[in-house]
Amino acid sequence: MAPKRKAEAEDPSNRPLKGMKTPNGTPATTKANTDVIDYRAPASFLSLSAELRNQIYELALIEDDDIPVTKDLKEPGLLFVNRQIRSETRLMWFVQNRFEIPITDCAPGLLEPFMRFFVRIRPLTNQPMSIDYGFIQTGRNWANLMEWCRVVHRYPCAMEMSYYSNRYEEIIIAAHEIANSHVGAPWAVCERGFKTLRSVAGRLDTRWLDD
Numbered sequence: 001m002a003p004k005r006k007a008e009a010e011d012p013s014n015r016p017l018k019g020m021k022t023p024n025g026t027p028a029t030t031k032a033n034t035d036v037i038d039y040r041a042p043a044s045f046l047s048l049s050a051e052l053r054n055q056i057y058e059l060a061l062i063e064d065d066d067i068p069v070t071k072d073l074k075e076p077g078l079l080f081v082n083r084q085i086r087s088e089t090r091l092m093w094f095v096q097n098r099f100e101i102p103i104t105d106c107a108p109g110l111l112e113p114f115m116r117f118f119v120r121i122r123p124l125t126n127q128p129m130s131i132d133y134g135f136i137q138t139g140r141n142w143a144n145l146m147e148w149c150r151v152v153h154r155y156p157c158a159m160e161m162s163y164y165s166n167r168y169e170e171i172i173i174a175a176h177e178i179a180n181s182h183v184g185a186p187w188a189v190c191e192r193g194f195k196t197l198r199s200v201a202g203r204l205d206t207r208w209l210d211d
Contacts, residue, residue: 046084053088061093066100066132069114094118102134106144106172108151115155133172140207142198145172149179153190171201171208 045053060078067073076093079086101111178193201208 050088054092057089057092058096061089062096063098066098069099069101069110071110071113073114098132100132100134103148103172105139106141106148108144108148111148112151112155115151119155140168140201140205140210142201142208143211145175146194149175149190149194150187152176152179153183153187167204171197171204 048056057078061076075090079089079093099114101109101114103109103111174197175194178190178197182190182193198208
């Protein structure tokens, strides 16, 4: 009886690639792997590297100019695509942009609701938020100024300010520094500093002494 022939060895260069096909729909092999389409792992935005995603986020979210704070200000739509993208972008949008808040007649206006909005994510970072106060000079109102400083004192968050040259804005900046430097201390401590500041302000402009 003739001996059985051994099975021919499988050509390793022509093994089928599981789950992969060529453009014409035939099974792909290692020998015919040109223009192979992998249907097992379709590409997605979140499959990109974190570094590349961050570069895309910065292009989409970081503004060259200040972002004006209005009552209609909302977070960009990108932050609502899904939970992972929101966690990766929300802090970036707040911290790496600069926001401008209009201050009319020293009234806190939009500052408090905006700060309440920000403190929701503040535990995620110790980085300062960059805020530019757009002063609109219409008068000298000490009561409004104190309300504004109460907001600064109530929401401990390091804030940058654009420094101005006229005396009106220098008084406001000094008041802001008193409130911001005593975060955590009783409001009465700030009031002692404000009492001295108001005396100086009144010498420069008596309207600061009007109640």
